[in-house]
Structure formats: C-alpha cells, structure tokens
Amino acid sequence: MNVAVLASGSGTNLQALLDADEAKTLEARILLVVSNRGSAGALDRARKAGREALHLSPSMFATEEEYSDRLLQELVGRDIQLVCLAGYLKKLPPAVVSAFAGRLLNIHPAPLPRFGGDGMYGQHVHEAVLKAGVPQSGPTVHFVDQNYDTGPVVAHVPVPVLATDTPESLAARVLEAEHRLYPRAVAAVAAGRIRLVNGRVEGRLDAT
Numbered sequence: 001m002n003v004a005v006l007a008s009g010s011g012t013n014l015q016a017l018l019d020a021d022e023a024k025t026l027e028a029r030i031l032l033v034v035s036n037r038g039s040a041g042a043l044d045r046a047r048k049a050g051r052e053a054l055h056l057s058p059s060m061f062a063t064e065e066e067y068s069d070r071l072l073q074e075l076v077g078r079d080i081q082l083v084c085l086a087g088y089l090k091k092l093p094p095a096v097v098s099a100f101a102g103r104l105l106n107i108h109p110a111p112l113p114r115f116g117g118d119g120m121y122g123q124h125v126h127e128a129v130l131k132a133g134v135p136q137s138g139p140t141v142h143f144v145d146q147n148y149d150t151g152p153v154v155a156h157v158p159v160p161v162l163a164t165d166t167p168e169s170l171a172a173r174v175l176e177a178e179h180r181l182y183p184r185a186v187a188a189v190a191a192g193r194i195r196l197v198n199g200r201v202e203g204r205l206d207a208t
C-alpha cells in the first residue's frame with residue numbers, strides 16, 4: 001500500500017513511520033511527504049530517507065479549490081492509498097477528506113474527543129489535560145472526518161499523568177508513546193486488520 005504523510009513540524013512521528021517502513025514492519029511504503037511549511041524538519045527527514053518531499057501550502061494558490069485540486073492530484077497521481085497526518089496543522093480540504101474516507105489517519109497527543117477540537121494542538125492540549133486533573137493522558141490515532149479530532153478512534157494508549165508534570169514533561173512522555181503507537185496503527189490499517197465500515201471501526205490493535 002502506498003502511503004503519503006502530511007506534516008507541518010519537526011516530523012518525529014514521520015521518522016517513526018519511516019523507521020518502521022525501513023524495518024519492513026509498516027506493511028506499506030511511504031512514497032511522499034507533504035508539508036505546508038517549506039522549512040519543516042519533516043521535509044528534511046523525507047529527503048534523508050530518499051522519499052519524495054513536497055512543499056504545498058494553501059498560500060501558494062489563488063483559491064482553496066486550486067489548492068485542494070492540486071493536493072488531490074499529487075496524491076491520486078502517485079496512487080496513494082493511505083494518507084497519514086503527523087502534526088499537520090492545516091485543515092484538509094473537504095474534497096481530500098472525502099476522497100480518502102476510511103484511508104486517512106491522524107495522531108493526536110491526548111484522549112479524544114475530550115481533549116480535541118479547534119485550537120487543541122501543541123502545548124494547549126497538554127495544558128488542558130493538566131488543568132482537568134485527569135490521571136491519564138496518552139496518544140489517540142483516529143480516522144479523519146470533516147471536523148477537527150472527531151473521527152472514529154483506531155487506537156489509544158494510556159500514559160500516566162504525574163503530579164510533577166509540566167506541559168513540557170507530559171508532552172515528551174506522550175510523544176514517546178506516539179512513536180510506538182502510530183507505526184503499529186498504520187500497519188494494522190494498511191494490512192486491513194483495522195477498517196472503517198459504515199462509520200465504525202472494526203478490528204483492533206494486537207496487544208504487545
């Protein structure tokens with residue numbers, strides 16, 4: 001299965017996916033990495049791994065529709081079958097979400113739906129978790145739908161919240177868990193062990 005990863009930042013989750021691909025445990029091949037930021041570390045990581053790196057931002061196009069058409073064309077033209085968002089901070093055009101329904105994944109650094117939604121990204125997420133005083137956080141992988149962070153959950157792993165945690169220390173511990181979880185979840189979807197059927201997730205991650 002051909003995979004594209006969309007990332008806006010440093011791309012440590014992309015790196016975890018590339019490493020799994022190299023180790024032949026991803027059950028898929030990452031062909032393309034797209035970033036809306038030309039200076040994103042994710043694009044450097046893609047090039048270093050010998051994958052195609054594409055800078056494509058809505059601001060490079062006159063209209064949202066032109067951007068949407070071009071992104072779809074880049075994905076479909078390479079026969080991409082699965083799209084993984086890994087710290088992608090732009091909302092995907094609705095046409096792209098529709099075209100990849102059930103084949104579009106995201107990783108979020110906290111339990112969903114409680115700690116998701118518009119504005120819930122980066123440190124804001126971990127601040128909200130600490131403010132809520134919950135005993136556990138942890139990353140969530142979900143299928144993407146037309147809203148922020150509301151799509152059906154594929155997998156979640158708990159990460160304990162410590163009394164001494166700051167947003168930074170919690171973020172760092174959750175990120176380590178993300179790097180273990182995302183490649184497993186992508187492999188399960190790529191291999192068809194987890195599927196979206198009529199809006200519901202069927203199958204689950206094997207225990208490790």
Ligand code: GRF
Nearest residue numbers: 009010011012013087108109
């Ligand atoms: C991760 O915390 C991910 O959950 C969120 O954005 C962050 C991306 O980090 N969606 P990185 O660029 O993969 O290091």
